Amino acid sequence: MNTHANIPLIEQVSAVLSEMLGEDFDAETFWDTLDGETDAMDIIGRLIRERGEAKAYEAAAGAMADEYAMRKKRMAERQKAIAKALGQVLDAAGQRKVTHPLGTVSRTSGRLSLRIMDEAEIPSQLTVTTTKPDNAAIKKAIEAGEAIPGAELVRGEDGVTVRVK
Secondary structure, three states, X not given: OOXXXXXXXXXXXXXXXXXXXXXXOOHHHHXXXXXXXXXXXXXXXXXXXXXXXXXHXXXXXXXXXXXXXXXXXHHHHHHHHHHHHHHHHHXXXXXXXXEEOOEEEEOOOOOOOOXXXXXHHOOHHHOOOOOOOOHHHHHXXXXXXXOOOXXXXXXXXXXXXXXXX
């Protein structure tokens, strides 16, 4: 994201201010002076507003996605209901096929599918066993100083917290 900030100027002024304030460093004085010499506070304000807008757009997009997902589900259920009604019409007429100017409707036989009633009763040679790393246990072991081959702890990118008053 282009902030139109003169980052080198902000770095330069910040370094001079920090050196000038030394042990008497006061955050309020630092930021007031930096604000007078650079556009850092204007940039921060604009970015806080833009972040809030992005958060609102994200929520709105999520709500729209949920709404469309529900609509998609309703339309899929409607298609099934219509197919069932078409089948009932064919059954009532005693026919398996009808040609109509808008399309041909044919009755099809149901497909075989598998239903497992009790997984415990399935013979072991007909099962698949999968393994996956226990991430929580691995992390705990590494944090305790244990070396785990094939795993390491990595630090993510530093973040930013924004509390809007």
